[in-house]
Amino acid sequence: MGKRGWLFDINKCTGCHACEVACATWNQTGAISWRTIVKIESGSYPNVTVRNLSMPCLHCDHAPCLQACPVGAISKGPDGIVSVNQKTCVGCMLCFWACPFGAPKFGAEGKMSKCAYCGDRPPELPRACEEVCPTKAILSGDMEDLERTAAAMGGERVGGPAAPALFIIR
Amino acid sequence: MTAFWVLIPLFVGVLFIGLYRNLFVKLAVILGASGRFLPARPLDAAALGQAYADEVLVQRRIRLRGRMPWARHMLISWGFSVLFLFDILTALFTKYLPLEAFKAGHGGWLFLKFGLNLSGMALLVGLIIALARGMAADRDEEKFTDRPGTIFLLLVVVTGFVAQAMHFANQPPDPSRAWALLGHWLGEAMRPGAPYTGSYSFFWMAHALLASAFLAYLGWSRMIHVFATPLGRLFYSQPALREAKVRAVMEGLLKPRTEKS
Numbered sequence: 001m002g003k004r005g006w007l008f009d010i011n012k013c014t015g016c017h018a019c020e021v022a023c024a025t026w027n028q029t030g031a032i033s034w035r036t037i038v039k040i041e042s043g044s045y046p047n048v049t050v051r052n053l054s055m056p057c058l059h060c061d062h063a064p065c066l067q068a069c070p071v072g073a074i075s076k077g078p079d080g081i082v083s084v085n086q087k088t089c090v091g092c093m094l095c096f097w098a099c100p101f102g103a104p105k106f107g108a109e110g111k112m113s114k115c116a117y118c119g120d121r122p123p124e125l126p127r128a129c130e131e132v133c134p135t136k137a138i139l140s141g142d143m144e145d146l147e148r149t150a151a152a153m154g155g156e157r158v159g160g161p162a163a164p165a166l167f168i169i170r
Numbered sequence: 171m172t173a174f175w176v177l178i179p180l181f182v183g184v185l186f187i188g189l190y191r192n193l194f195v196k197l198a199v200i201l202g203a204s205g206r207f208l209p210a211r212p213l214d215a216a217a218l219g220q221a222y223a224d225e226v227l228v229q230r231r232i233r234l235r236g237r238m239p240w241a242r243h244m245l246i247s248w249g250f251s252v253l254f255l256f257d258i259l260t261a262l263f264t265k266y267l268p269l270e271a272f273k274a275g276h277g278g279w280l281f282l283k284f285g286l287n288l289s290g291m292a293l294l295v296g297l298i299i300a301l302a303r304g305m306a307a308d309r310d311e312e313k314f315t316d317r318p319g320t321i322f323l324l325l326v327v328v329t330g331f332v333a334q335a336m337h338f339a340n341q342p343p344d345p346s347r348a349w350a351l352l353g354h355w356l357g358e359a360m361r362p363g364a365p366y367t368g369s370y371s372f373f374w375m376a377h378a379l380l381a382s383a384f385l386a387y388l389g390w391s392r393m394i395h396v397f398a399t400p401l402g403r404l405f406y407s408q409p410a411l412r413e414a415k416v417r418a419v420m421e422g423l424l425k426p427r428t429e430k431s
Contacts, residue, residue, distance in 0.1 A: 093402035
């Protein structure tokens, strides 16, 4: 299996929050949502635009959270998935500041938790968020496949030093 | 004794290297990854103060997990901090600034002994609870257990109490020493076997070396949370900053690469 990632089509996302609910339900995260809808408003009346971004952990190639963790609790697997060992995590929250996307979440107990790419779901199934998205704005899968799909749809991989595993269609 | 004076600065050096490698370098990573997205605005002082009180002073987040985890952590963290403070005061007033009030048996000396022993006892109780709970912890609770750190610190505390008790047992009885609490009680209990000469030197040396080695260990283990967690949580107390950072990144994501500066 190659490296895994995401493809997100901004034009399709309606900000319905179904992905957030599916994520929290599948992963039993309670009040915390590992996926967050961010609404970006621009323009001024009457030419106003609202665009929604559904953001999980982007499993960056050079994950800043991993580099910032003082106790080595965060690791990256051969499939590119960035995961956190809660037994090692000390809940210092430095990973939150390192992550440009605000992916690390903290519950009442203070330990970091975040999207683990639905690690307990069979890989052939879509991720929980992807499965429920009514507009198919979210696509998960092998990075090489996603790259081809994104290219066909006019999308591109998100840049930056962290190299997030995300293709985006604007 | 020479080896001792060589090892102490070595251990302190290891602590500073650990703090540099495992904390300061990490902070530089954070600034590199997210610094450009953080708006230049003053920190919310009230939120900082509230976070300091909640996370550091009363440790409210641990309280949410239950009374016992909270009591245990409060005993350990406050016991350790106050003990460390009293250790510094003791070194200052008995070695480097030897005032009359801090000579053995005087009021200042008794106050230092009282503070050292009370905080040491709090730490000891907290560590014993932590060790017992760690042995009985279920899988979910295991993620809050740091057994190596607990055992290490327990050795430091136990050797400290034993060395002090032997020292007291070697001295003539003095009722004012009751202010030394556990050290005094143990000393009186051990008096029939006095004098302890070789064993006292051994325990004192073991305590001093273990305490110094523990300082080195702080920078290279999960114990680094002593420094990292208050820092991270104080930053986390700034919701406007958090939101502004994520928003700046998201707005950047909306722009095609060619539009970005």
